[in-house]
Amino acid sequence: MAGQRNSKAVGVIRLVLAAAVTLLILFPVYWMVVSSLKTQSEMRLAVPTLWPEGFAWENYAEAFRVIPYARYFGNTLIMSVGLIILQLNVALWAAYAFAKGRFWGKELLFLLILAALIVPDQVTFIPIYVMMSNLSWLDTFWALIVPNGASAFGIFLLRQAFKSLNNDVLEAARVDGAGRFALIYKMLLPMALPTVVTLVVLIFISSWNSYFWPLIMTNSSDMRVLTIGIAFLRDSIAGDEAMYFHIIMAASVMAILPIIIVYSLMQKHIVAAMANSTFK
Incomplete structure (x- = not known):
């Protein structure tokens, strides 16, 4: 008792x-x-x-009047979708190479990719900024998307998922004449769909919340994303926040709403994928 x-x-x-x-x-x-x-x-x-x-x-309608909210929302959506497409495809091919490929130095290269996880953007943004300037990509979607096209965490996540899949199915597909493209997109991707969905959600949340990179890569109001637009709205009324604080909060609620919806719908996939992503 x-x-x-x-x-x-x-x-x-x-x-x-x-x-x-x-x-x-x-x-x-x-x-x-x-x-x-x-x-x-x-x-x-x-x-x-x-x-x-x-x-x-x-207040929500007023947020659209005070700042070009629809434009910022559209820019954020384009950047997020572009990053999802690019990061996902790079991660799929790299994860396939590290999980199923056989080449010298594979484990060492994979450890170097994992080491990239501890390098903050503030360390690399100066040479990348100079590169974007030389390419005349500043203040364009290319500068917002391309430099972040490879995700070390995404490669790690998919590599762990691919390693857990049986090689016999892939060997049978190779015998039937399937190439690498078919192996990755028609076999590995469907077999690891929960992990792929999880990666898409994580990329979306990360890109939607991105602040530092869009801040240094864009100059004009037409290229601003939501995080920058709301921050500029706050800074423009510094000292008189009480007059417009309710508008800032309305803009912030609309900004986080897509994240809440996506995460709420996909959280079970995230939990399952994380549980299966132990280092092997």
Whole structure:
């Protein structure tokens, strides 16, 4: 009986702690959504309210008026889709080589790719910036997409998935005359679909949240992405945030909505892929 009581007590404590941590993490998101629905006068109250007195849905329309929101959204979408296509294809071919290929120095090269995970963008952006300038790619989608076309983490993730697949099926396909293109796109990709979907989601989230790279690679307002546009909106009203804070929050809510939707729909694939991505 004492053991059962202790087990129940531990379960209750864990539940309470889990609920407390969840509330702590979700409260900033809640506050952002609530603030986006408040009026300007309510935002300037000395004592903040936890729930809006009235739902000011016009704040979302105002965000489109204050900044070219549709343009920023479109730029972000183009950059994200371009990165998904490029990174996914590079990762598929590289992962196939490291998982199923046979060549000298394969493991050493793979370790060098993993080492790239610890190199921050701030270390490499100067030579890449000079390269983009020499190619006249600055302030274009080429500069936003091409330099980030290879993902060390994506190669690692798919390589682990491909290594777990049976080679007998691939050998049978080779006997039937299948080339590398067919092996990768018609066999390996469908067999590792959960991992591929996970990688697509992670690339989308990373590119949608990207701030540093678009900041240094774009100059004109026409090429800005959402993160830069919202940051510029905030900086443009520095010292008078109370006047437009509800507009900034409305723009931020619309910016994170695609991430929340995509992650919520695909989170089970992410958990399954991560569980199968141990180093082998």
